[in-house]
Amino acid sequence: MDWNRTKSIFIFVFLILNIFLYWMYLNRYNEAQSVEILGEKTIEARLKDDNITYGPLPNSNDSATYITGKVHIFKNTVSDDNQQVRFTDETHAHIRVNFINPVKLRNINDDTSFTDFVHTNVKEGDSYALWKVDREERVAVFFQKKNNRMFYYNDSAVLKVQWNLDNEVTMYEQTMIDNIEEMEQQETVIPPLQIFQTLYNKGLLKSESRIKQVKLGYSTFSNLTQTQVLIPTWEVQVELSDGEIEEYFVDAIDGKIIEIQGDKQEAEEEDWGVE
Template sequence: MDWNRTKSIFIFVFLILNIFLYYFYLNRYNEAQSVEIPGEKTIEARLKEDNITYGSLPNSNEFVVYITGKVHKFTLTEFTKSNQQANIIGEDDTLVHVDILNPVKLRNDDETSITEFVRANVKDGDSYALWKVDREQRTAIFFQKKGNRMFYYNESALLKVQWNMDNEVTMYEQTMLDNIEEMEKQETVIPPLQIIQTLYNKSLLKPDSHITQMKLGYSTMGYLTQKQVLVPTWEVQVKLDGETEEYFVNASEGNVIEIQENKQEGEEEDWGVE
C-alpha cells in the first residue's frame, strides 16, 4: 500500500467535508438571520414611525483590529523650537504645557488654520485630528489618531490649543500614546444599521432625532497601566432640537461604551489653561 497516497486522499476527503459543512452552516445561519418574527416590525419601520432619520451609512464590509499603545513620558529635550517654552507637569511626566513666547497668528479661527498650526508646531502634530472648537473660550481639542481613526476622549492622547482675542496661539498642552501596535486578531465590523438598532433598543434615540455622523475610531478599555488596549468603536452623533449627543458602541461586540466621565474631563478640565 502506498501510505503517502492514502494519507493524501484522506486529507483531501476531510478538506471537502469541512468545506461542505461550512457551506451548510453558512446557509443555515443566513436563513436564520433572514427569518422575521411574525408581527414584529423591522428596525427601519420602527425608526420611520418615530421619525428617526439618517443619511448614507458608512461601509461596514471590513475588518478591524484591537491596538495597544504606551503612555508617552515627555522630556524637555523633545522641545527645541526657540519660540516655545515647555514645562512638563506631574510626577509621571505624561503631560506637557508649552507656552508660545511670540504668539503665532492664525489666518482665521477656523478648523483649517488651527490644524495647520498643530502640524507645523506641535510634536507629532500629524498624529492628531481636530475634534472640537470652542470659539467662546478660544480653545480647540484634538484627539490622537491612527490612520484616520481617532482615539475618543482618551486622557492620554489629547491636545488642547488656546489662542487670544487677536487670533494668536499662545499655548498648547499635550498627552500622547506611542509604540502603537496592532494585535493579531481581526474582528468583523458590526454593520451601522445594527449599531443604530442597539441605540434604539436602549432608548437612546429619541423620536424626531437625526443621526448626523457615524465613524469608526477607538476607545480605551482601561487606564490601569502605562500600556493601554484600545478597542474599535463606532462613534454616533445624533442631533435633536438643535443639540448634539455623542454615543459610542464597541464595533466588534456591540455593547454601548460609557465614556461620559472622560468626555467631561476632556471638555471641562482646565489643564492649567487660564
C-alpha cells in the same frame, strides 16, 4: 427474500430522507435570512416612523483589531526658540507649551486653520485629528488617531490649543501614546444599522433627530499605568430637534454601549491651565 428489491427500497428510502433533510435545511436557512432582512427593515422602518434620519453609512464590511500602546514620556523640551515648555506632572507625560510670540491663526472660522497650526507647530502634530472647536472659550480639542481612527476621550492622547482675542495661539497642552501596535487578529465590526438598533432599543435615539455622524475609532479598554489597550469603537453623533448634539459610543466588536460619559465629563472639566 428478494435482496435486490430490498436494496432498492432502502436506497429509495434514504434518497427520500436526504431530500427531506435538505428541504428542511433550505427552509430553516430561508427563514433565518428572512428574519435577518426583516430585522434590518424593522429598524429602518422604526427610524422612519420616528422621523430619525441619517446619511450614507460607512462600509459594513470594515474590519478592525485591538491595539496596544504606551504613554509617551516627553524627555526633551521643544527645540523651537519661540516655545517655552513646562512639564505638568512628575512622569513628564503631560506638557504645557507657551509661545513667546503668539502664532496667528489663518481663519478661526475655518477648522482647517487649527489643523494646519497643529501640523506645523506641534510635535507629531499629524497624528492628531480635530475633535471639537469651542469658539466661545477659544479652545480647540484634538484626539490622537491611528489609521485615521480617533482615540476617544483618552487623557493620554489629547491635545488642546488655546488662542487669544487677537486670534493668536498663545499655548497648547499635549499628551500622547506611542509604540502603538495592532494585534494580529482582524475582527469584522458590527454594521452601523445594528448599532442603531442597539441605541434605539435603549431609547437613546429620540424622534425628530438626525444621526449626524457615524465613525469608527478606539476607546480605552484598559489603562495599566503606562500601557494601554484600546478597542474598536463606533462613535455616533446625534443632533436633536433643538440642535443639541448627543454622543454615543458602542463597542464595534460585541455591540455593548460604552459608558464613557463620566470620563468625558472629567476630560472636559479637567484644569489644563487654559485661561
